[in-house]
Amino acid sequence: MTADVLRVHGLVVHYHTPLGAVKAADNVSFSLKAGERLGFAGESGSGKSTMVLAILRMIKSPGRIEAGEIWLDDRNLLTLSEEEMRQVRLARIAMIPQGSMNSLNPVMRVKQQIADALVDHGTRLPKRQVEERVRGLLQSVGLQPEVASMFPHELSGGMKQRACIAIAISLRPKVIIADEPTSALDVVVQKQVMETLARVQRELDASVILVGHDMGLVAQFVDRVGVMYAGRLVELSPVRDIFTKSLHPYTQMLIASLPSLDQKGAFQGIPGLPPLLRDLPPGCAFHPRCPHAVDRCRMEEPGSREVRPNSWAACHLL
């Protein structure tokens, strides 16, 4: 039985706005095994980005982690001090945030930005060795050594994103979280970047959490998929099962709505709209749009159950 690297129990994150509490993440629980690739798929507002930010304790006011436990190496991250948490970030868990390629400092050369990450975490190495480390990191993400002295605007989108991956792996973390790492990239470049990510994961023997809204990307890259809707984790299954025998109606309808390249068919969207996170419907959040909803769905929130071995879903009908 592979060990769990990361365990999340009952994570609840609320954003307190003048109009009410926005329940961005509601009772999310899952575990990440060593060497595993776990994907979180969902549409905008489903809570997936909030959840990964919460894992790194990077939720800013008016957001607050209301409840939950996040276990990494037998330590509950939510009980650590700010300084201890700072040590955990990048060294144990690294994140490639959404739009990170646009967040590279435009006036610093690439090698400087990577070196900064190393130095900031207390790496006391002479300059030559730091430069060597930087070169090695660039090589492991498939970038030429010349890139080290370049500025971000001299790089293409794919190269910038790979530079961000280099920063993320600079301290050899055990968990890499990638939040929409390829959303602004072309399809061909996207594949290269994901191949790079896969390669560094193998070299580091790390685990990856991939957050995205592109089901195709998730399908081709991860081992297990967690489907999020309205801040809740509605299904968590191995990737093959998600696409061949998914459990939750939302997952089924979402996959049915995706345009295929195999044959032409009718367009099948999901009627209705995703709910407002500050005004969730009672019971199951999906019931207003679910064709199989019964009375129980309207009154009682379904808990997550292991419907099949290693497949969890939150639905009364299963």
Added chain:
Amino acid sequence: MEQSAASLRSSAGTARSGRLTGVLRYLHRNPSLVVGIVLLSGLVLFVGIGNILVDTSKARALSAPAMKPPSLQYPFGTDRQGRDLLAVMVAGTPLTLRIGFIAGFLGVGIGSILGFVSAYYRGTVDTVIRGVADIGLTVPGLLVLIIIAVSIKEGLTVDQMAIIVASLAWLNPTRTIRAQVLSLRERGYVEVARLSGMSGPEIIFKELMPNLLPYLGATLVNAVSNAILASIGLEVLGLGPIESPTLGMTLYWVNYNAALINGWWWWWTAPIVIILIVFLGLFFLTVGLDEIANPRLRRTA
């Protein structure tokens, strides 16, 4: 049925009170705006009540015994020419403010038209307007104003003063408004408006201007503030409307009569305090309006 009607009514009620609480809540978040409004309202009250209670004819020379320190009869004292200083403040403050408002409005009005036209149409029009504004901005403004003021032979009225100050007040607003419009005109909705058949002026008025109202408001307050400062500057130099008891003219007389050295503290305290309140009020108002105008804080999805 009944329940929903009642809830409809109560939700309408809460909608109305919701807007009031929304405004109050916003004011709570924007203290600068509140301070600015309070200061300026206080001033307006002072002038308003003052004009009712105080005899403004006493603001003229030789209407009261000269050089009296503040007393019950003359709360602000009197000056060397026998003016009741309270009457002077009550009569003069609105004059100074009027100069500022006329000049500010004229300046921003002309500046807006030129700025919008320049930014929307680009090309030669833009080059000409921008060129004139840029050249104008490099010339020292006070110098120009002095030259103009000096060349006017007869006595200056308050309104003429306003026009003089306005003649330079449009330069900066033209540039800043142009910059704002330049970024706005690239927005998707401007393109959609064009494709929907709207003409250039229509787009300027209906699509661009409404989105700039907060910014124009902030620019206006700024312009008024600058205009008041310029007018006071000219008046202190003696180039203002000599007959009028404006704040700047009072300071001119203070200077002329060396009130500082002579220890007639009540003469220069009153105008300076009022000028301070005017500027602080306008400053906080600008900061408060700036917060509204800043798109970072504006309420979008």
Added chain:
Amino acid sequence: MTTLLEARGVSKIFGGGVFDRSSTVALEDFSMAIDSGRPSITAVVGESGSGKTTLARLLLGLVTPTRGQVLYQGQDLQAMAHGDWRAFRRDVQVIFQDPYEVYNPFYRVDHVLSTPVAKFRLASTRAEARGVIEEALKAVGLRPEETLGRFPHQLSGGQRQRVMVARALLLKPRLILADEPVSMVDASLRATILSSLRTMNVERGISIIYITHDLATAYQISENLVVLYRGSVAEVGDVELVVKRPSHPYTQLLISSIPLASAERSWATESAGAPAGPQAPSNAGCRFADRCPSVMGPCLQAPPPLFQTDRHRAVACYLYQSAPALAGDKMGNAFAGSASRAPGNSAGAPMAP
């Protein structure tokens, strides 16, 4: 057959002025015609830098071509009389990519619907205008009472985009140009918008030019596909042919890079191919030569013309130079549903679709 909207040898070059030595060729000698007879759906697929956005703007008359012409019903957009121009603005509508930017935050969403009604005089009274607007909203599956009177930020991205589709419908156009209409919309709502587009084509006879980077949606909605690469056409033809049996090395690379939402791991088998450098290729030949696994001598000399390899497909690649060449402005001959016959000698070109 008369054409509705036509691009004839259109090129657009940015920069390259007297003081600016670097210039970018956004689109090179592009020709495409939309027939006025049969309502069609044509997809133009390209990645960033392919020139598809420039093409959209050229076809809408928002940008003037450096070379070539854009013709509406046979008339050059640049030389149109006012009346014809208004007819063009009514008959050709657009749906933009960003459902946020196209709304003026100052106004309710009604504004974006009432403006064209007023400007094009679609109604004489307020009530009539309201009726026209409500009908358009219902046609795209929106409920007027839930949509009108709201501010843009109160609607979801999908709803906003549907309002834009409704707006396009108001003027009863003959052609709608959809520039990435669903790329910024959630997956579950995309299908509804695409379904509306298809309905409009089938039920109202509106032709559609669908511009996107997403090959899957292009495949689902269109009959014909034009693949753009760096300003030139790489491959064109019946969408079933181009997608199922791509001929151009770029098209093959593109399709193999698409992550499929299925249980089958197609990514694991193919490698991603050579990455594109940040700068545009400077050679005089085929623009894909620097990345092409099958590059040959002629590829570096001159850009390849379109070779019609099938009845309904043409490829701009020297690998297929045995097939008859197709002149750029006759590109429509390769479209499925075109009435024109295959060119030249029957000995060369295979006729099977």
